[in-house]
Amino acid sequence: MRAISEIRSVGRVVVMVALSVLVAGAAWARSRTTDPNGAPNEPSFVKDGEVDVDAVVKYFEDLYRSDSSISEAKLIVTKPRRQRTLEMKMWTRGEERALVLIQSPAREKGTATLKVEKNLWNYLPRIKRTIRIPPSMMLASWMGSDFTNDDLVKESSYSKDYVYELVGPSADPKGWRVRFNAKPDIVGLWNRFELVLSEDARIPLQAEYYDRKDRLARRMRWSDVKVFDGKRIPAHMTLIPEDKDGHKTEMIYLDIKFDVDVPESTFSLANLEQKR
Amino acid sequence: MQFSTLKIGWRNLGRNKKRTALALLAIGVGQFALLASNGLMRGYADNIRLAITGPMIGHAQVHAPQWREERALDLFIEEVTSIVGEIQADQGVGSAAARIYAPALVAPQQDAFIAMVVGLDMEVESEPYGMLSGLDEPLKERHVLLGHRLAKKAGAEPGMEIAVVGQAADGSLANDLFIVQDIISSPADLVNQSGVVMSLADAQTLLVMPDQAHEIVIRATQAGQAEGIVERLGRSPALAGTEINSWMEIVPELVIILKTSDYVGYFVVVIVFIAAVAGIANTLMMATFERMHEFGMLLALGSRPRRLVHMIVIEAVLTGILGVIIGTALGYLFVFATADSGIDMASWGGSGEVKDMAYKGLNLPLHVFPRLEPSDTLLGLVAVLFTSLVASVWPAWTAARLEPMEAMRA
Numbered sequence: 001m002r003a004i005s006e007i008r009s010v011g012r013v014v015v016m017v018a019l020s021v022l023v024a025g026a027a028w029a030r031s032r033t034t035d036p037n038g039a040p041n042e043p044s045f046v047k048d049g050e051v052d053v054d055a056v057v058k059y060f061e062d063l064y065r066s067d068s069s070i071s072e073a074k075l076i077v078t079k080p081r082r083q084r085t086l087e088m089k090m091w092t093r094g095e096e097r098a099l100v101l102i103q104s105p106a107r108e109k110g111t112a113t114l115k116v117e118k119n120l121w122n123y124l125p126r127i128k129r130t131i132r133i134p135p136s137m138m139l140a141s142w143m144g145s146d147f148t149n150d151d152l153v154k155e156s157s158y159s160k161d162y163v164y165e166l167v168g169p170s171a172d173p174k175g176w177r178v179r180f181n182a183k184p185d186i187v188g189l190w191n192r193f194e195l196v197l198s199e200d201a202r203i204p205l206q207a208e209y210y211d212r213k214d215r216l217a218r219r220m221r222w223s224d225v226k227v228f229d230g231k232r233i234p235a236h237m238t239l240i241p242e243d244k245d246g247h248k249t250e251m252i253y254l255d256i257k258f259d260v261d262v263p264e265s266t267f268s269l270a271n272l273e274q275k276r
Numbered sequence: 277m278q279f280s281t282l283k284i285g286w287r288n289l290g291r292n293k294k295r296t297a298l299a300l301l302a303i304g305v306g307q308f309a310l311l312a313s314n315g316l317m318r319g320y321a322d323n324i325r326l327a328i329t330g331p332m333i334g335h336a337q338v339h340a341p342q343w344r345e346e347r348a349l350d351l352f353i354e355e356v357t358s359i360v361g362e363i364q365a366d367q368g369v370g371s372a373a374a375r376i377y378a379p380a381l382v383a384p385q386q387d388a389f390i391a392m393v394v395g396l397d398m399e400v401e402s403e404p405y406g407m408l409s410g411l412d413e414p415l416k417e418r419h420v421l422l423g424h425r426l427a428k429k430a431g432a433e434p435g436m437e438i439a440v441v442g443q444a445a446d447g448s449l450a451n452d453l454f455i456v457q458d459i460i461s462s463p464a465d466l467v468n469q470s471g472v473v474m475s476l477a478d479a480q481t482l483l484v485m486p487d488q489a490h491e492i493v494i495r496a497t498q499a500g501q502a503e504g505i506v507e508r509l510g511r512s513p514a515l516a517g518t519e520i521n522s523w524m525e526i527v528p529e530l531v532i533i534l535k536t537s538d539y540v541g542y543f544v545v546v547i548v549f550i551a552a553v554a555g556i557a558n559t560l561m562m563a564t565f566e567r568m569h570e571f572g573m574l575l576a577l578g579s580r581p582r583r584l585v586h587m588i589v590i591e592a593v594l595t596g597i598l599g600v601i602i603g604t605a606l607g608y609l610f611v612f613a614t615a616d617s618g619i620d621m622a623s624w625g626g627s628g629e630v631k632d633m634a635y636k637g638l639n640l641p642l643h644v645f646p647r648l649e650p651s652d653t654l655l656g657l658v659a660v661l662f663t664s665l666v667a668s669v670w671p672a673w674t675a676a677r678l679e680p681m682e683a684m685r686a
Contacts, residue, residue, distance in 0.1 A: 077447065081350055084447040107448045121386075122441070124451045129439045131383040136390060144447050 045201035051176045053166045056201050057158050068093045071256040077145045080246035084144070097267040114272050120149060123272045130273055139189075145249040146218070146241045150189065161186045162193075170196045173205045190217075203234060216242050228256040281583055285590030289598075292563075296595065299559045303599025304606060306552025307656040311607025313548050315646035316619070317541035323644060324537060325499070328530050330405040331463040333523050334493035335502040338363070338509070341519045343490060344526075349378055350445045352488040353518055362514040363494060368501040373400035374489035375407075376479040380442030380450070382422075382430055382472055389430040392470040393442060395479025395489070405495060407464050408473065415475055419457040423471035427459040434458050440472055444484040452482050549659060556599070556660060557667035560592050564671035571675040572683025581676035588675065592668030596660045604653050611646045618645040 045056045068091075075086040087104040098115040102108045110125035120133040138150040158164065162180035170177040173196055181192045191214050196206040204222045211217040218241045222234035235253045265271055289296050329335050338359070343351040353359060356374045363372040376395030381388040394407075402411045408421070415421060420440070422432055432438055436456045444450035454474065462468055480486060496505055502522035509520050524531045571584055620643050675683065 079350075079447070082447055105448070111449055124439065124441060124449070127439055127451055127453045129383065129451075129453070130386060131381065131388040131439060131441060132386050134381075134388055134390065137381075137388075144443055 046176075046199070051166050051178075051197075051201050053164060053178060056178065056197065057164055067259050068262040069256060069258050070260050070262065072254040074250075074252045074254060075145060076250040076252070078246070078248045078250070079144065091262050091266050093262050093264070093267065097264075099266055099272070112272055114267060114269070116267055121269060121272060128273070130269060146239045146244070146247055147249060161188065167194070175199050175205050176201055203232070218242055224252075226253070228253065229258045231256075231258065278583075281586045282590055285587050285594060288587070288591045289594060295563050295566075299556070299563055299595045300599045300602060302555040302559045303552075303596060303660055304602035306549075306556055307600050307603025307660065308606040308610070309548045309552055310545065310656050311604065311648060311652055312610050312646070313544055314541075314652045315607070315611040315648045316644060317537075317544065318648065319618075319644040319646040321534065321537055321541065322647060324530070324534055326405070327463070328527060328534075329495070329499070329502075329523050331407045331409065332466070333526055335496040335499075336494040336506050336509075336520060336522050337526055338492040338494070338515065339490065339519050339521075341517075344519070344521075347377070349443060349483070349490075350447075352445060352485060352490055353492065354488055356487050356489045356492070359514055359518070360492060362512055363492060363509060366505060366508055368496050368498075368505045368508075370495045370497040371400045371403065372492055372494045373397040373406070374476055375491040375493060376476060376483065376485060376489050377491070378442055378445075378450075378479070378483050380440050380472065382426070382432070383439045383441065384430055384432045384436050384456075387430075388439075388441065389426065390470060391426055391430075391440075391472045392466065393440060393479055393482070394467060394471050394473045395476045395483075396473055397476050407462060407467060408460070409463070411460070413457070415457060415473070416455075417475065418452075418454055418478060419474070420454040420478075421458050421460045421471070421473040422456055423466075423468040423473075424459050424461050425469050426471060427456075432456050432459070440482065442483070444482070445488070446484045448484065450482050450484065454478075553659060553663045556596070556663050560595065560664060560667040561671055564588055564592070564668055564675070568675060568678070568683050572678060572680050572685075575676075575678065575683060576680035584676045585669070585672040588672035589665065589668050592664040593661060596664035597657075600653075600657050600660045603656065607653075608648065611648050614646050616645075618643045620644075 045052050045059070071090050071092075073088055073090065075088065077084045077086075085105075086102055086108065089101045089103055091099045096115075096117050098113075100113045102111040110123075112123040112125075114121045114123070121130050122133065123130045133149060139148050141148055158180060162182055164178055164180045167177040167179050169175070176197045176199070178195045178197065179192060180195065182188055182190060189209075189211065191210045191212050193207055193209045195204060197203065198205055203225055206222070207220040208216055209218045209220070218239060221238045221240070222236070223238070224234060224236035225232055226235040227233075228235070233253070233256065237251045239249045239251075241247055338353060340351040340353050342348075353374075360372045360374055363369055374397055376393065378393040378395075380391050380393045382391040383389070396407055398408070398411075398415050400406055401408045402414070403409060408415075411421075420438070422430075422438075427433070430438075434456050437453050438456055439451065439453055441449070441451040454472075460467070460471075460473070462471065462473075464471075467473060474482070476489065480488065494505060496502060502524065506520050506522045509515050571588075574584060575581065
């Protein structure tokens with residue numbers, strides 16, 4: 001039946017998936033010391049040629065617990081027959097709250113997505129309506145991107161859901177490879193994923209996600225490390241699904257401000273509808 | 277053969293009324309069973325064929341290449357109006373209707389539900405066998421019809437304003453408000469389950485598809501023309517760059533089901549047939565063998581063996597023809613009596629609720645309208661005559677070769 005694929009493609013409609021990536025990015029930089037010149041000064045997780053995996057994973061987990069951020073980014077969705085670019089502004093607070101406002105192109109300007117805990121709403125300025133995304137749409141993609149709604153709302157914890165181990169040095173890309181195997185009783189999309197970290201184990205370079213049948217399902221690449229608000233972050237993320245030729249989704253950060261004051265009221269339905 | 281032999285044969289029928297009645301009954305019931313089962317089988321196969329070539333699939337379809345595999349929103353046919361015009365110019369084409377399919381969410385209130393926007397050519401689709409056949413009121417602009425299952429799930433009612441949100445063909449966000457004009461029950465299961473039916477023009481606007489569509493459904497003027505149409509349209513320069521398929525190519529698995537059901541039908545008919553023939557043969561043979569004494573008498577009186585054989589065979593053939601006439605009358609009575617109202621095969625299954633089966637998005641109605649073709653009667657007639665001959669020639673031959681004295685003693 002084609003129902004499943006239809007249901008999935010329905011989801012191109014709605015959600016701001018890249019958010020979770022953003023939340024990760026925002027959190028990335030937290031608890032990092034900065035030297036007086038503004039350049040990050042970070043202790044390496046690599047000591048005597050050995051990666052302290054426990055410390056790395058704990059560090060990654062903390063990445064998902066940033067306080068707040070305001071950022072601007074570009075989302076480039078590439079498909080075999082077309083390419084689209086969206087510009088958006090995002091507000092986040094902790095892991096649970098996020099608001100995304102599309103700023104261009106004109107047809108979508110003002111469209112907003114609100115995430116509060118596991119709920120997602122979309123505000124559509126053209127028809128002045130807010131709609132909630134049904135749970136059955138969680139595996140669907142958003143805006144035709146290769147991210148799923150689930151990427152946005154899930155709260156997966158590396159150490160809670162996965163058993164991890166250091167595989168060893170990675171040649172391509174150069175760095176360290178860490179494998180995360182899903183615990184047997186965890187319900188999720190991925191059987192395992194392999195993360196490649198930079199040589200100082202502070203910057204992610206690539207992640208490969210394997211589905212429940214242990215087939216490579218998608219690949220994420222991080223590149224273009226930049227300093228935002230005094231923190232070193234890969235500004236360019238590329239998600240490539242393995243089963244769809246010619247598809248990819250890129251997210252490029254233009255600006256990120258960390259630990260800024262984002263009031264709780266930002267993440268309310270009233271605000272979603274009023275401001276625009 | 278003398279005319280008097282024919283007359284004697286005819287008169288013989290009336291001599292033992294009980295025996296003749298029994299033979300006629302056997303033949304009549306046989307022919308009736310044959311016609312009735314054939315009629316039902318035909319009606320059932322008609323249902324399946326109509327369900328396939330009717331509302332959802334038509335006799336042939338035109339798509340952009342790859343659409344059937346990917347069903348991607350942006351795999352559309354360009355310049356639909358002129359292509360539809362070109363198709364309609366073909367001699368075998370009854371109608372051609374462009375359609376748009378796009379996944380979407382519908383939201384009567386805040387909660388959204390998964391749906392499928394179906395953009396239809398209202399004029400063509402409200403004709404018989406269209407997706408909206410039997411629609412009372414034409415669909416107004418910026419109004420939609422909701423499939424009854426979707427409407428129930430979403431809690432939508434006629435008159436409500438609902439948001440339809442989806443992705444447009446250019447990748448942008450499609451969203452607009454529509455008024456629910458009616459809740460519908462369509463022969464297409466897809467529409468019942470998730471259909472948000474709107475006019476082709478509204479769908480083109482919503483999804484940014486100017487003069488574009490995903491599918492053109494072609495209905496032939498007569499069944500059996502699909503291949504010819506596909507072949508001719510394939511040569512048309514206007515349709516270059518599109519993919520044209522007959523319904524047999526679109527749903528090959530349904531063609532297999534259809535063939536299987538035909539075979540099952542033949543099988544049932546053959547069984548009924550053998551049972552009827554055996555009954556007829558038995559009755560006729562009994563009727564001949566029990567009269568050995570009488571045949572001996574005729575031989576003793578100087579009847580020629582050959583005339584005797586003629587007489588017996590004529591008697592059997594006349595019985596056969598009479599029986600077939602009675603059986604055919606009963607069979608046609610049954611088919612005519614039920615042809616308009618149909619027979620609800622669903623009720624045979626003991627369920628009052630289930631009125632149809634859905635398969636591959638097609639509703640297969642279980643309400644069967646029996647139908648016969650002249651060849652069905654002919655089949656019975658030929659078979660019964662053949663049986664009558666075989667069943668009477670052997671006893672007649674036996675009788676004719678008897679010594680008159682022995683036969684009379686028997």
